[in-house]
Amino acid sequence: MTVPRRGVGTPTPEESFRGLFARHYGAVFAYAARRVGWDDASDAAAEVFTVAWKKLRTVPGEPDTLPWLYGVARKIVANQLRSHRRRERLDAKVAGAPPVAWSDSDPADLDGALTRLRRDDREVLMLAAWEGLTPAEMGRALGCSPGAAAVRLHRARARLSAVWEDTGGSR
Amino acid sequence: MSRDPFDQMKSRNPVPEGQAPAAPMGVANRIVGGRTARRAGWPGWAVAAATAAVVLGVGGGMYWLLGGGGSEVAASTSTTGAGVTTTTVVVTTTNGSTEPVIVDGVVYFFLDQIGEGWTSGPYLVPVHATFEVDPGRSASERTLDEAGMAMARLVEGVDDDATSVPAMSSAIPIGTQFQGVAIEEQTGIITVYLSSDFVSGGGSLSMAGRIGQVVFTLTAIDGVHGVRFSVGDQPTTVFGGEGFTIDDPATRAGFEDLLPAVMIESPAWNGAAGNPAVVTGTANVFEAVVSLALVDDDGLIRWEGTTMATCGTGCRGDWTVTIPYTVDEAQWGSIIAWEASAMDGSQTNVREHRIWLTPSTGPTVEGAVYFFGEGDRDTAQSGPYLIPVARHIDPNAPYATALQALLDGPTGAEAGADLGISTAIPQGTIFNGVTVDGRIATVDLSTEFTSGGGSFSMMGRLAQVIYTMTRLPEVDGVRFLVDGTLTTVFGGEGVIVDDPVARPEDDTMLPAVMIESPAYGATVGNPLEATGTANVFEATVSVSLYAADGTLLFDGFTTATCGSGCRGEWSLTIPYDVATPQWGRLVAFESSAMDGSAVNVRTHRVWLTPTGSESGPPCSGALVTDPLVDQPDLPAAVAATRRAIWEAAVACDWEGLRSLLGSGFTYSFGGGSDAIAYWQQLEAAGDDPSYLLAELLNRPAGTVVAGDQTYRVWPSAFVGEWQDVPEADREALRPLYDDADFTGFAQFGAYIGYRVSILADGTWVSFVAGD
Numbered sequence A: 001m002t003v004p005r006r007g008v009g010t011p012t013p014e015e016s017f018r019g020l021f022a023r024h025y026g027a028v029f030a031y032a033a034r035r036v037g038w039d040d041a042s043d044a045a046a047e048v049f050t051v052a053w054k055k056l057r058t059v060p061g062e063p064d065t066l067p068w069l070y071g072v073a074r075k076i077v078a079n080q081l082r083s084h085r086r087r088e089r090l091d092a093k094v095a096g097a098p099p100v101a102w103s104d105s106d107p108a109d110l111d112g113a114l115t116r117l118r119r120d121d122r123e124v125l126m127l128a129a130w131e132g133l134t135p136a137e138m139g140r141a142l143g144c145s146p147g148a149a150a151v152r153l154h155r156a157r158a159r160l161s162a163v164w165e166d167t168g169g170s171r
Numbered sequence B: 001m002s003r004d005p006f007d008q009m010k011s012r013n014p015v016p017e018g019q020a021p022a023a024p025m026g027v028a029n030r031i032v033g034g035r036t037a038r039r040a041g042w043p044g045w046a047v048a049a050a051t052a053a054v055v056l057g058v059g060g061g062m063y064w065l066l067g068g069g070g071s072e073v074a075a076s077t078s079t080t081g082a083g084v085t086t087t088t089v090v091v092t093t094t095n096g097s098t099e100p101v102i103v104d105g106v107v108y109f110f111l112d113q114i115g116e117g118w119t120s121g122p123y124l125v126p127v128h129a130t131f132e133v134d135p136g137r138s139a140s141e142r143t144l145d146e147a148g149m150a151m152a153r154l155v156e157g158v159d160d161d162a163t164s165v166p167a168m169s170s171a172i173p174i175g176t177q178f179q180g181v182a183i184e185e186q187t188g189i190i191t192v193y194l195s196s197d198f199v200s201g202g203g204s205l206s207m208a209g210r211i212g213q214v215v216f217t218l219t220a221i222d223g224v225h226g227v228r229f230s231v232g233d234q235p236t237t238v239f240g241g242e243g244f245t246i247d248d249p250a251t252r253a254g255f256e257d258l259l260p261a262v263m264i265e266s267p268a269w270n271g272a273a274g275n276p277a278v279v280t281g282t283a284n285v286f287e288a289v290v291s292l293a294l295v296d297d298d299g300l301i302r303w304e305g306t307t308m309a310t311c312g313t314g315c316r317g318d319w320t321v322t323i324p325y326t327v328d329e330a331q332w333g334s335i336i337a338w339e340a341s342a343m344d345g346s347q348t349n350v351r352e353h354r355i356w357l358t359p360s361t362g363p364t365v366e367g368a369v370y371f372f373g374e375g376d377r378d379t380a381q382s383g384p385y386l387i388p389v390a391r392h393i394d395p396n397a398p399y400a401t402a403l404q405a406l407l408d409g410p411t412g413a414e415a416g417a418d419l420g421i422s423t424a425i426p427q428g429t430i431f432n433g434v435t436v437d438g439r440i441a442t443v444d445l446s447t448e449f450t451s452g453g454g455s456f457s458m459m460g461r462l463a464q465v466i467y468t469m470t471r472l473p474e475v476d477g478v479r480f481l482v483d484g485t486l487t488t489v490f491g492g493e494g495v496i497v498d499d500p501v502a503r504p505e506d507d508t509m510l511p512a513v514m515i516e517s518p519a520y521g522a523t524v525g526n527p528l529e530a531t532g533t534a535n536v537f538e539a540t541v542s543v544s545l546y547a548a549d550g551t552l553l554f555d556g557f558t559t560a561t562c563g564s565g566c567r568g569e570w571s572l573t574i575p576y577d578v579a580t581p582q583w584g585r586l587v588a589f590e591s592s593a594m595d596g597s598a599v600n601v602r603t604h605r606v607w608l609t610p611t612g613s614e615s616g617p618p619c620s621g622a623l624v625t626d627p628l629v630d631q632p633d634l635p636a637a638v639a640a641t642r643r644a645i646w647e648a649a650v651a652c653d654w655e656g657l658r659s660l661l662g663s664g665f666t667y668s669f670g671g672g673s674d675a676i677a678y679w680q681q682l683e684a685a686g687d688d689p690s691y692l693l694a695e696l697l698n699r700p701a702g703t704v705v706a707g708d709q710t711y712r713v714w715p716s717a718f719v720g721e722w723q724d725v726p727e728a729d730r731e732a733l734r735p736l737y738d739d740a741d742f743t744g745f746a747q748f749g750a751y752i753g754y755r756v757s758i759l760a761d762g763t764w765v766s767f768v769a770g771d
Helices: A013-036 A039-053 A065-090 A106-116 A120-131 A135-142 A147-167 B005-011 B025-033 B045-051 B139-156 B205-218 B398-408 B412-416 B453-469 B636-648 B653-661 B674-686 B690-698 B729-730 B740-749
Strands: B061-067 B071-079 B083-093 B102-109 B123-133 B180-182 B189-194 B226-231 B232-237 B263-266 B277-283 B289-295 B303-306 B315-321 B332-339 B347-357 B364-372 B385-391 B431-437 B442-443 B477-482 B512-518 B528-534 B540-546 B552-561 B569-572 B581-589 B598-608 B661-666 B702-708 B709-714 B755-759 B763-769
Touching: A013 A039, A013 B025, A013 B083, A013 B453, A039 A065, A065 A135, A106 A147, A106 B005, A106 B385, A120 A135, A120 A147, A135 A147, A135 B332, A135 B347, A135 B636, A147 B005, A147 B740, B045 B277, B045 B398, B071 B232, B083 B453, B102 B139, B123 B139, B123 B205, B123 B263, B139 B189, B139 B205, B180 B709, B189 B205, B205 B226, B263 B332, B263 B347, B277 B289, B277 B332, B303 B315, B303 B431, B315 B528, B364 B398, B364 B453, B364 B528, B385 B398, B385 B512, B398 B442, B398 B453, B412 B690, B431 B740, B453 B477, B512 B581, B512 B598, B528 B581, B528 B598, B540 B569, B552 B581, B598 B709, B636 B690, B653 B674, B661 B674, B690 B755
Parallel strands: B189 B226, B442 B477, B661 B763
Antiparallel strands: B061 B071, B061 B180, B071 B083, B102 B123, B180 B189, B226 B232, B263 B277, B277 B315, B289 B303, B289 B332, B332 B347, B364 B385, B431 B442, B512 B528, B528 B569, B540 B552, B540 B581, B581 B598, B702 B709, B709 B755, B755 B763
């Protein structure tokens, strides 16, 4: 039996964290930027890695690290969006439009279709389309089994198509 | 271009791979450099206290406390008029003669709030801590015990397992040793003994911060009114190179700069909120208005409102608010307090505490909310008409729990019962808040409330709210807000209500014979006290009571206070005799003047109790009336398990159900370890899992093959996409589900209600709902 212990050449927690940060910062920043926009993404990413540092002992090893970070990012982004939404409510504006920074010009139909989906569905679609996660990775990020993730993606795609057709997006 | 929107989505990635910025390692260094590391080998205050200084009395009795080994030493010092000091030492051996009790306490750290809308900090934040105290100790000893444990916890620093985002920090230097506390019994002034590390490093802000942490932590303890410091065995009022000076004794006054504009004092960070949550704090905000929201684990706002601080616009006042909320199971949530900007209403000075939310455990009273019920199909006048349906109403928050129960709608069992109970309130309507003032309830609902339906539906839903609220004490009328806006005109056809509006004079929403009490589904005493209203010929109301097997228990009549064209009230006391608790039927009707037949019949299902017993129905499974129908194509093992589950469900035999659970049984995708406790909790909240379990097993079964395993699943409609489910299998779901549910399944693409799965070998593997 091997007793894990820190010896010569074993990284300190600080070194492990810096390695993890260097490897995954870009992906986590991109994840946040896709959902809350470029301006707020660095705050969100910093918060994600602050959590990772505090919970370093429980962060899973590669290759599960990034999906785990996505799982944390999902909650932090949800927090940010929630406070945006609260403000919008106070402003008596219509809430609910995802602050997605589209790269193309005016894809109003697809944007509208996404907006009309449930938040869970949007997240599954984005994880697959933009982060390019496999069902297994998606399961880790969402806290469900790979099978359940695959089913969710399948259903979310079907619903996106349905809503899109509905909004006349099939032109 | 592909027609699949998913493929289009892929090609429109807002941040394509490789476009993200490089990792800014300075940020990593800042995160690692934050004061989050746990100091190693802290000996604990009880050991450190062996070096405690001798304490001199300043007048009156003084206790001081040392810890070490299994005994504690308390010394009482008193000064006589001539300046002679006598000391009495009391040794308390804590060898377990009394059970220690755990009490809640707080320690203060700093919260560095970041992100848009947050105040820049850091500011003090109370963090929940638990202290073990000996209930046999005197008040002064207890104060000292708690002070010692609080200080030991405080110098230990921020827990690196804390899940606070943003991060917490402490201004107390690592290495500071807590050596002991002493208290002047009469003045409540406590002296804290710290090693000289306490004053090392840091400028005057850091110095003020660490002193503030100690002062706020100690003065949060009952009986502590001021704090003196002894640092490195020297009484100290001037700290650090820059000479930060404190009052002697120091109190919370003078540390205003360490507080955020909106401060939540209780519940502390990570503290339990209780139900209803009593939230207190202080604030120095414009016009003293503090906005608050309570948010559950999913980020859903469960309560939102405002309160007034005792002082504002330049001075700090106290505020307190009691928040009723409903959660299905205990979970982490947040209490958020902020100042709404006077400029644009945006959130400023936001403070958020992570808190532990719990389902209401307080005593509940039988109450009722109003839905619509059809009459008896053959003899009643055509409906639907209002019907009071029994609901548990939390006496601590009757208005909020009644409205929430109203919005939640009838249960599947009620919708499937012989009256076909329904609601006119659209699904998705959110309850924003309710206040009661001057016998007027002001009800704030989301815009969904006004959506869809003709004027009858609109009048119906308004009547449901008006009748439900005015059934509660202290309410005569209702004022409607829709998302905060006072509203008196509803729907496209313009249904107009008064402001405020009382129960209407005309009775178009009521059946000719109305039973007000007992409500539908209520537990009744023995004898049964029935009351209601009626608008019937010569004011004569006939009333009958039947047992579960149809036996007539009572037959009689009474006279309403008005009749033949006006609505009067009636009441009747009904004695009855049943051997066991059971569902019965209370029937009120008019005897036809023509031929004596029953017309205008209203029937309430009621839970009858033998004399001297008053227990409620054990579970919703007891509502099942149809017998279990054989399904001959099932394997014998599956059929046996199915029957055993059904019998346990209708008998409310929870332990029987427990014995049938297969290993790895699935009942909630949210996780958890006790299926039975989960279902019982749902039952207590007015849900009906045992009813659905039994009823679903009586629906057609489907077959699912996964790998080498074959499952039978009820209902068959669960198998495959909703659009592919045969009409017969869909229709078999009625009356558990209605058209609105079907539309929901169609939109989702599949049946996502409860389903039961049994393996081919008879192992019961799941009873679960959801995606």
